[in-house]
């Protein structure tokens with residue numbers, strides 16, 4: 001506007017001169033004509049002409065040299081005055097303002113600035129705006145800001161600054177570069193609006209939004225911004241580390257000494273972490289007793305380890321809180337970038353995984369994330385993908401293993417066992433892939449496939465007139481799947497001729513069944529449909545009794561690890577017997593897995609477990625082979641014989657004693673063969689059989705002739721044993737072997753006498 005006025009006034013000056021010149025020219029012409037006509041000799045004419053000429057020349061000169069500059073000066077002064085008063089009014093605004101020179105030295109600030117920063121004008125004039133820095137923005141943030149100012153003349157954005165009292169607060173900032181005549185920057189003007197109130201109103205107070213109120217450390221959000229920023233700058237050969245820290249047993253401190261003490265510990269931990277790291281590192285609290293650190297500019301893995309050691313030791317020193325000495329430690333996990341070439345979230349996750357390993361490795365330690373282990377996990381992803389493919393392309397199939405009643409000589413059911421018929425690797429057993437499946441999303445889809453196929457198979461068998469129940473293994477993850485009950489219903493709905501009671505779902509006694517109440521609810525819902533449950537691998541978990549007592553199971557499956565060794569280890573025999581009688585007490589059915597030989601079967605019958613499954617009966621087989629197998633199967637004659645005897649529980653130790661004698665002899669054989677260096681107990685009072693014979697045996701059967709005949713045989717057994725050991729000491733191996741023959745004869749004699757005693761004490765049907 002001012003410029004326009006100036007142009008107009010310039011034009012009017014020339015116009016004025018033009019009109020003046022023309023008027024003077026006309027006036028002079030008229031003067032000359034007048035004098036030439038009426039007063040040709042008068043001197044007045046030349047005087048008049050001279051003065052007009054003088055006026056014509058001096059007036060513009062005066063105008064240009066004096067009046068015009070003077071009027072411009074006055075006009076400009078007036079405008080500057082107006083500008084200044086406008087600026088002064090603006091300067092009094094509610095917004096903080098700051099003016100710096102081209103070197104960013106503060107020249108002026110307004111009252112609002114003084115109020116919001118807490119600094120007086122005198123304190124900041126002469127300083128640079130660095131005085132306000134919170135330290136929460138990194139160099140790249142400021143670099144981007146200056147880029148914008150230099151290129152566009154202005155920058156606008158949100159900055160976290162620090163007041164004089166140390167409080168960090170958010171503000172909306174506009175910085176404008178003021179340029180001079182030659183376009184060079186003469187000043188910068190900053191206008192700041194404190195938006196902490198605004199954020200508070202929004203429920204997003206920046207300090208709380210970006211900082212942990214207890215320790216004042218950056219929180220997860222700010223930390224993640226800091227890693228993102230750090231990764232955004234590409235600095236060659238730079239090594240960073242993300243360190244995750246979780247305090248060990250912190251909950252205990254809270255529980256024992258109260259939350260106030262707990263809070264103080266956390267504040268102290270924050271301080272220790274800051275102390276153990278450099279200013280350029282970022283320490284943050286993620287919540288609870290979890291902290292995280294970004295170690296910047298490390299020189300290598302070794303430097304990182306040194307810092308981790310320092311952190312671990314510093315956190316493990318005793319804490320003095322409210323006159324109490326508290327002991328604490330930390331589990332620390334770290335990952336190193338670019339060795340671990342992940343993004344910010346990946347680094348955080350990996351540090352967390354490493355921390356988890358440290359915790360489970362015994363706490364008070366650090367673990368550095370193993371990138372090669374991560375590579376293995378990628379191959380796990382690939383494996384899962386190929387399992388999914390196997391499922392889609394029907395490569396899974398079910399094998400069936402018979403379950404029999406040894407006493408009645410009857411097949412009672414079949415356990416469905418999954419197999420993977422891989423076109424590349426051939427037949428793959430479940431132990432190779434099910435553990436993987438059970439921890440994955442595939443647990444439910446594969447479980448559904450097994451249910452569907454097993455029920456369909458049952459329907460097939462029903463058509464052929466066989467009425468076996470089918471046991472289906474259920475993975476804990478499928479059991480807890482929200483659709484589990486529907487899955488059973490759907491599988492059954494396709495074959496209405498199959499009664500739900502013919503289905504037995506085997507669940508493993510496993511830590512995976514964490515929420516027992518929930519498991520009970522699911523099982524009850526399934527029971528309402530009519531299916532039964534079995535507790536698989538019973539005895540291997542740590543909560544067998546709880547599960548047996550609380551879960552609505554019909555059957556208990558004794559794990560094969562106990563059954564298999566029953567003949568070699570009397571304590572396993574005692575365990576199996578214990579589990580069997582426990583099952584009877586709780587009115588549950590009991591079945592032994594892993595019956596690998598007929599003798600085991602006989603022993604099981606004797607201790608009251610008549611149902612069995614194992615290689616001695618049949619290996620798992622394809623469904624098509626099952627009928628043929630069942631037609632030719634018959635129980636071992638010894639089982640039928642033994643089954644006719646009824647054992648009282650009190651007489652079972654007799655059975656155990658006979659078994660321990662067999663084991664004693666086979667151990668002696670191992671010694672002679674050089675397969676063992678352990679000498680069986682030579683004292684005939686102290687071996688297992690001796691302890692039974694002189695203890696319980698004598699008490700219970702002392703008056704029976706069958707028992708009394710056993711005693712001298714057992715003594716002779718030990719004499720022979722002594723001789724064998726002596727011969728071995730003399731390295732007379734052959735003689736020792738000959739003595740072994742004698743020992744076998746004695747064993748047969750002793751067992752025969754024991755059988756006679758057993759016949760005497762048991763009843764037949």
Ligand code: C2E
Pocket residue numbers: 401416417418429430431434450473474475506536537560593594595596613614615616620
């Ligand atoms: P499990 O349910 O305890 O099944 C018994 C396992 O013992 C079967 O192994 C069977 O072949 C094996 N076995 C049977 N008799 C004997 C014996 O006398 N001696 C020895 N040493 N082993 C015997 P398999 O088929 O390899 O299955 C292993 C495990 O895989 C099963 O143990 C079960 O936990 C799981 N599994 C199998 N099929 C499925 C399934 O369809 N779904 C789920 N979730 N798990 C399954």
Ligand code: MG
Pocket residue numbers: 415473506536
């Ligand atoms: Mg099973």
Ligand code: MG
Pocket residue numbers: 536537557559560593
């Ligand atoms: Mg099992």
